[in-house]
Amino acid sequence: MVTLPFIKNSLISIDIGFRNIKIVEVEVGKNNEIFIKNFGIASTPKGSIKNGAIKDVKSVTNEIKKVMNEINVKTKNAKIVMSGTNIISRIFLIDHIPGQDLSVAVRNTISQNMPIDMDAHQIDYKVLQELKENGSSKLKVFVTAVLKSIIQSYIDILIELGLKPISVDIPANSTAKFFNRDIMVNENETWFKKKKYSKLSQNTFAVIDFGSETTIVNILRDRVLEFNKVILRGSSNIDEAIAAKLYKKLDESERLKKIHGMELPETNVSEEQEIIYQCIKGVIDDIAKQIYQCFEFYEKRCYGDKVGKIYIIGGGSLLKGLRDYLEDVFTVPVYPVSLLSIEGIEINQGLDSERLNYLINSVGITL
CATH class of the missing domain: 3.30.1490.300 (Dna Ligase; domain 1)
Structure with a gap:
């Protein structure tokens, strides 16, 4: 175990989503530096969440206990993030x-x-x-x-686990805390793109969280959250569309989605590849339309500025070709962001860094 000199507070944070439960143990320094000691991800029991409230506390706590034992959590102070719906x-x-x-x-x-x-x-x-x-x-x-009553259902989870509730928070607040920091991204832009985007506002940007059941749109101006909207469409809808068209099981449909993404080969496209592409594009088109409506509403009804760039987070943001697609649709630069892109984050050696993209909300609420 690495011990850092700035450490002062140990916390466990829990993010209960429709598909997965994310549990993270962190240590937070006096200047809000975050050291990720360990984390685990479990499947959310089916039917345990309805309209954002925990309906089956026992089954959820049992899953969390398993993960806490696996990663050997000792911390008692806990924060939890609510479902956004x-x-x-x-x-x-x-x-x-x-x-x-x-x-x-x-x-x-x-x-x-x-x-x-x-x-x-x-x-x-x-x-x-x-x-x-x-x-x-x-x-x-x-x-x-x-x-x-929904807030209480999340507090009940922490009490059932024998933890000390520190706070119940919402995903938007977690995102806003992180994006107050410097974000290290790969510009990777051509001269033409830089010229095309040069007149756009850099003070107003969107953070879009692509989840399993939902897509959350956050808009920040001068790093202050000014708009939040939950879209009830997510990456699981792609799995369902592929399963319905190809008569596949959902886990196989998810595997095909990850393999192919929104990228079609230029030649020798099979009928199955074309169907998969159209299924993915249909769902993403619908989500993009609703994102655009959010941007319009923010500008016209919330006295906001035009969004000048987009950061994408969450497991669904890993979809192949999504970044290029969003840049073409919204004509603004789009940057995928992981935890290690955010200033002041360190991770314990040996942890699976590829899964960190799922943890932004669960780590953000520790701040």
């Missing part, structure tokens, strides 16, 4: 009146514009900026709302 986020413009109680103004705005039970939800907000509209001073406020 039942997290509501909105941006509102609120009249800026000197001396007003902003929390009351936010709650009044939510009650008038969001069809939710205010008492049943945990509501958090962040002021993004002050601006003028028709001569009046306004505050642009980013609001998130989550059912308290």
